[in-house]
C-alpha cells in the first residue's frame with residue numbers, strides 16, 4: 001500500500017508552496033520530510049489528508065484515491081497542537097477515538113497502555129491545561145495513534161520535547177512501524193531523519209532537492225569524510241590527489257575525499273610519518289549532502 005504523489009503542485013496565489021512533487025512513500029516504513037521553514041512540508045501533509053486540494057497532480061494510496069470517509073485508517077499529529085484545554089485526558093481521547101469508530105472500553109484500555117508507556121499513568125483524570133507542554137504533546141501523539149492507523153502523519157513530532165521524551169516518542173514511532181504502520185514525519189532536524197528513516201525527501205521552496213532511500217542517497221553521493229587524529233602536521237595531505245576538502249581540527253584534520261580509493265592514498269601518505277591515533281572513514285551526513293545540493297547550510 002504505497003502512498004504515491006505524482007506531480008503534485010499547490011499554489012497560493014502566484015506562489016507555489018509545493019511545486020511538481022513526485023514521491024513514493026513505501027508502506028510499513030518511516031519516511032522523513034526535511035526542509036527549512038516554509039519549504040512546503042505542512043502543505044504536502046494537508047493535501048495528503050484531504051484538508052487542502054492540490055492545484056494539480058495526483059495523490060493515491062494503493063493505486064486508488066484516498067477514501068477520506070474511512071478516516072480511521074489515517075492518523076495525524078498536526079503542527080499546531082489542538083487539544084481542548086478544559087477537557088480531561090480521558091474525555092479528550094475517548095471523544096477522538098469515538099469519532100474514529102472505536103468503542104469506549106477499547107479506547108480506555110488502549111489509552112491506559114499508552115499512558116503507562118509514556119510514564120504518565122496517573123494522567124487519565126487530569127485536564128489538558130494542567131499538563132506541561134511536553135506532556136500535552138504525548139497526549140496529542142496518543143490521540144493520533146489510538147485507533148492504530150495504517151498511515152500515520154506526524155508534523156514536527158519531536159519539537160519542544162526534552163531529550164528523554166524525544167527518545168520515548170522515537171521508540172514509539174519505531175514500534176508502530178514494526179507493527180506495520182506506514183509513517184511520514186517532518187522535521188527540521190537532519191539527525192532525527194538520519195536515525196529513523198529508510199526513505200526521505202528534502203524540500204526547498206516547494207521542490208524536492210534530495211529524494212530516495214537514505215542508504216542509496218549516501219552511497220551515490222560518492223564523497224566521504226575522513227577524520228585523522230595524529231601528533232604531526234597533516235597539512236601536506238591537502239595535496240594528495242582526490243582530497244577535495246581539508247580542515248584542521250584540534251586533534252588533527254577532517255578531510256573530504258572524492259571516493260573510498262582516496263582514503264587508501266591518504267593512508268599511504270601518512271604511514272611512517274608519526275603517531276596516528278585515529279583514521280576513520282565516514283559516510284557524508286545529510287547536512288553535507290544538503291549543502292552540496294542546495295548550495296547553503298541548512299542547520
Ligand SMILES: Nc1ncnc2c1ncn2[C@@H]1O[C@H](COP(=O)(O)OP(=O)(O)OP(=O)(O)O)[C@@H](O)[C@H]1O
Pocket residue numbers: 012016017035036037038039040041042043044079
Ligand atoms: N493558507 C495559505 N495561504 C497562503 N500561503 C500559504 C498558506 N499555507 C502555506 N502557505 C505558504 O506556503 C509555503 C509553504 O508553507 P508550509 O507551511 O507548507 O511550509 P513548512 O515546510 O511546513 O514550514 P514550517 O517548517 O515552518 O512548518 C510558505 O511560503 C507559506 O507561507
